[in-house]
Amino acid sequence: MKRYTLMSILFALTATAIASLASAHVVIDSPKAETASSFRAVFKVGHGCDGLPTTSITVVVPSGINRIKPMPKVGWTLSTKSEKLAEPFEDHGKKVDVRVSEIMWSGGKLEDAHYDEFIALLRTPASPGKLYFKVTQLCEDGSKTGRWDWHEIPGPGKSRRDYKAPAAELDVVAKPK
Ligand SMILES: [Cu+2]
Numbered sequence: 001m002k003r004y005t006l007m008s009i010l011f012a013l014t015a016t017a018i019a020s021l022a023s024a025h026v027v028i029d030s031p032k033a034e035t036a037s038s039f040r041a042v043f044k045v046g047h048g049c050d051g052l053p054t055t056s057i058t059v060v061v062p063s064g065i066n067r068i069k070p071m072p073k074v075g076w077t078l079s080t081k082s083e084k085l086a087e088p089f090e091d092h093g094k095k096v097d098v099r100v101s102e103i104m105w106s107g108g109k110l111e112d113a114h115y116d117e118f119i120a121l122l123r124t125p126a127s128p129g130k131l132y133f134k135v136t137q138l139c140e141d142g143s144k145t146g147r148w149d150w151h152e153i154p155g156p157g158k159s160r161r162d163y164k165a166p167a168a169e170l171d172v173v174a175k176p177k
Helices: 002-022
Strands: 026-028 032-034 038-045 054-060 068-070 077-091 094-110 116-123 129-141 144-150 168-173
Touching (some): 026 129, 054 116
Antiparallel strands (some): 054 094, 077 094
């Protein structure tokens, strides 16, 4: 009887672990940052596309983030897209009028059974609020392809948990004075 109860508990724990893995999606680790601060955004990739290995990760940088530097990754090709800023800003005494608007790591292979992280260092905006990074995950194995568009941004009164493919969220909170 005692043994049976323990088995039930173990089974329940395993079920919970699987459920939380399934909802892992692509998320930012510890997604809370202070305004006007440096933040190391770690995009956690918890699974492939229906069993297929991940071959590229593209992150759209939300407006409000004018400074972001992606970390190169061994085995992956790093590329970025930039756009002109409406309002230039100063950095280390120099005028900056472009920002990185998209980051892509491609050409690698992350098996569905494995886990990896894609990292960028960014400067958070001066005003608080939630930022959403749309992530596109492409998968390929031979002739089979798959994709996840982590693009959904919660509407009023909803949270990312209400969506099947939510965008990666970063909560920017006011820096304590
Ligand atoms: Cu998931």
